[in-house]
Amino acid sequence: MNDHLEHKDNGTGTTKLHSGTFDLRADSLKPGILYLASGVDGHGKVFSSFIYSNTKHISYTHPSLKDRVIVNTDEEYRELCRRTIFWLVSDELQFDDDAYVDASWAPESIAAAREFKLLCKRKTTVTNVFDQDVIEVNNRHSPAAPFKVLDLACGIGGNLVYIGMNSDLAVGVECNPQRVDIARNNTKVHGLTNTFVFQDDLFNFVEEFGANPKDKIEKLGLQEYFGDSLEFDCIHISPPWGGKFYAGSSDERIFVLQENFDIDRAMASMSQICEMVSLYLPRSQSISELVKLASIYGFPIVILSPYYFNKKVRCLHAHFLKSVECFKRIKFINSDKGDMQFHVASHGIKTLIPSESFKVRKTEFQSSLHMDHVIFCLMKLLDERSSNVAFKLRNLMRMYPLVDILGLASQALQIQYSGGMARADSNQKRTIGGIFFFILKTQYKELYKKVEKLSQ
Numbered sequence: 001m002n003d004h005l006e007h008k009d010n011g012t013g014t015t016k017l018h019s020g021t022f023d024l025r026a027d028s029l030k031p032g033i034l035y036l037a038s039g040v041d042g043h044g045k046v047f048s049s050f051i052y053s054n055t056k057h058i059s060y061t062h063p064s065l066k067d068r069v070i071v072n073t074d075e076e077y078r079e080l081c082r083r084t085i086f087w088l089v090s091d092e093l094q095f096d097d098d099a100y101v102d103a104s105w106a107p108e109s110i111a112a113a114r115e116f117k118l119l120c121k122r123k124t125t126v127t128n129v130f131d132q133d134v135i136e137v138n139n140r141h142s143p144a145a146p147f148k149v150l151d152l153a154c155g156i157g158g159n160l161v162y163i164g165m166n167s168d169l170a171v172g173v174e175c176n177p178q179r180v181d182i183a184r185n186n187t188k189v190h191g192l193t194n195t196f197v198f199q200d201d202l203f204n205f206v207e208e209f210g211a212n213p214k215d216k217i218e219k220l221g222l223q224e225y226f227g228d229s230l231e232f233d234c235i236h237i238s239p240p241w242g243g244k245f246y247a248g249s250s251d252e253r254i255f256v257l258q259e260n261f262d263i264d265r266a267m268a269s270m271s272q273i274c275e276m277v278s279l280y281l282p283r284s285q286s287i288s289e290l291v292k293l294a295s296i297y298g299f300p301i302v303i304l305s306p307y308y309f310n311k312k313v314r315c316l317h318a319h320f321l322k323s324v325e326c327f328k329r330i331k332f333i334n335s336d337k338g339d340m341q342f343h344v345a346s347h348g349i350k351t352l353i354p355s356e357s358f359k360v361r362k363t364e365f366q367s368s369l370h371m372d373h374v375i376f377c378l379m380k381l382l383d384e385r386s387s388n389v390a391f392k393l394r395n396l397m398r399m400y401p402l403v404d405i406l407g408l409a410s411q412a413l414q415i416q417y418s419g420g421m422a423r424a425d426s427n428q429k430r431t432i433g434g435i436f437f438f439i440l441k442t443q444y445k446e447l448y449k450k451v452e453k454l455s456q
Helices: 074-085 106-119 129-138 160-165 177-189 202-211 213-220 263-270 287-296 324-329 371-381 387-397 402-417 432-443 445-455
Strands: 021-023 034-040 046-053 148-152 169-174 195-199 232-237 274-282 301-309 312-321 342-345 348-354
Touching: 034 287, 034 371, 034 402, 046 287, 046 371, 046 402, 106 160, 106 232, 106 274, 106 301, 106 312, 106 324, 129 324, 129 371, 129 387, 129 402, 148 160, 148 202, 160 169, 160 177, 160 195, 169 177, 177 195, 202 213, 202 263, 232 263, 263 274, 263 287, 287 301, 287 312, 287 348, 287 402, 301 324, 324 371, 348 371, 371 387, 371 402, 387 402, 387 432, 387 445, 402 432, 432 445
Parallel strands: 046 301, 148 169, 148 232, 169 195, 232 274
Antiparallel strands: 021 342, 021 348, 034 046, 034 348, 274 312, 301 312
């Protein structure tokens, strides 16, 4: 059994164990706080990413069921399940036996589909030049309408129909031919003409799309939706959890997705063909695994959307996002949730930093994107306190993508954990921040010069 350690704060704003590495469940992370998490994997490689948890309060009451439903027979139970999967009541909707166990619930599907569009929204209004620069340097391209979502392992279409209602194009992929037919029927019953279901192995689909997107789009017959854009805006996936009794379903264990599904292989391709990946996961999901995936595949932040049922998290979506504009959607709250439960791990998170608004020289680093919170976390991660360093980081963020800044910070930490780096003019070791800027200076000379010049 894993040992549990209560939340500790060493007075520096940094949450960590006294020694070693740890992990924690997704439903243990305090909501309303932006964290910067950094850790090491089994090979000693450092990974770092921001992570934030929403509070999602949604109604699970079916619009047509005003009174509490009492279930006495198997058929009554199945009818209740059908009304839970789809809000639409129709004898034309189709289900299979597995749908009563693994299909998503309509309230969560509706909330997720709406959130995909909100988090992918661009052209955010910002009022200062700094935020404008940050947006410009982090955006790989300007997304064009229409809004396109890919739903992998779409099953009978429980999520897909609501994605179709909230997007311009919804594409479902399912390997089971019987479920493909059911999903096609269910999208038709909902009157969706912008939603398509294809039979394919999900790995094959995303790998083919990544290798030659134009060719794949033509084979699918979807050219009119893509135009010059050869990417989806969002990819949603409901990976297998390993059955009803998955790790943490009825105890305090941590669920690791890679043990049940090759998420590394899937993310390698998905991250190349979209700006956002959303995973439907159990409440016991490993935070360390999410941070590691984000760091490896180029997502600076993971936003969690847990769904509360009877005051307890039932499940959640983990949204991996490349755009810094999503930081504007973050709402900071004073969480009244109890202490987080840490699990000792042989590898995992080493540092979990809760953010604050950074102030220096009695001046706030104002940012509607909350980049002041980002600077605060980076300063803590690099163990720096100097206002000069803060201004350098701020100027660096105007010229260099956030995900790459996190990559440099991870490099610096990896060197530090491996014994550190000596100064050229003495036997003294460089600080973590010193290693960070040394890497920047030696690997990106022109960028370093610009940062230094702006920071004078």
